[in-house]
Amino acid sequence: MEKVTLGPMPYMSVMPTVLVGANVSGKPNYMTAAWATVACMAPPMVCVALNKSRHTLKGIIENGTFSLSIPSENHVVATDHCGLVSGNQTDKSKVFSSFYGKLKTAPMAGECPVAIECRLFQTVDCGSHLLVVGEVVEIHADRSCVTDGKPDNTKIRPIIYSQAAYFACGKEIAKAFSAGKKYPGT
Ligand SMILES: Cc1cc2nc3c(=O)[nH]c(=O)nc-3n(C[C@H](O)[C@H](O)[C@H](O)COP(=O)(O)O)c2cc1C
Secondary structure, eight states, rough: OOOOOSSSHHHHSSSEEEEEEEEEEEEEEEEEESSEEEEEETTTTEEEEEEEEOHHHHHHHHHHHOOOOOGGGGGGHHHHHHHHOOOOTTOOOOSOOEETTSSSSSOEEEEEEEEEEEEEEEEESSSSEEEEEEEEEEEOGGGGGGEEEEOOOHHHHHHHEEEEEEEOOOOOSSSSTTTGGGGTTT
16 A cells, blocks of 8 residues: 655544633633643543643643543534633523532533543643643532443433544444454454
8 A cells, every 4th residue: 555644733533622621710611622641540530631721721730620521413513612711701600500529620512421530640741732631539420321320422412533534433344352353264
């Protein structure tokens, strides 16, 4: 296969779309983020890369807590709005109805089917962005979006981000940790 080089860029094929929630000076603020993923299994940790200018980041540092709420397809307009305007200039505290969990200071978006409540573990200064790593203290999920005790993507209908566009989650094509067992010679 002939390859072309595209130059270094912060590329990843597909990413989740999440809302990073933090209390900034006591007021909930939500910002859209796509540069988020799992960081560790034990203890459970997630991470998100935040530009140092983000209003949300101030709240994360201030409280040592934050959340990642997972919006559903029907929240795409409100979600994009939270990525277009900054809490520095626009009050985003009412875009979603906030609720709080164990940590008391990490606002989570009530309309989102799942929210990950985090205690700040560490930040890694990567340059323009800080990689914010959080220990997961609780997962809050709508009962209607849980199957066999686990968040169910067919019910959550999360938003995938790729190349400046939003996509719906596609259909399952195989079982992970299983499909490979059919590899020839295994
Ligand atoms: C789809 C999408 C994904 C984004 N992902 C990130 C991200 O991963 N990290 C980041 O720092 N900003 C990201 N942004 C930009 C912030 O959401 C945006 O600058 C927002 O206004 C910051 O809000 P705040 O200043 O209230 O924190 C993204 C925006 C959009 C629309």
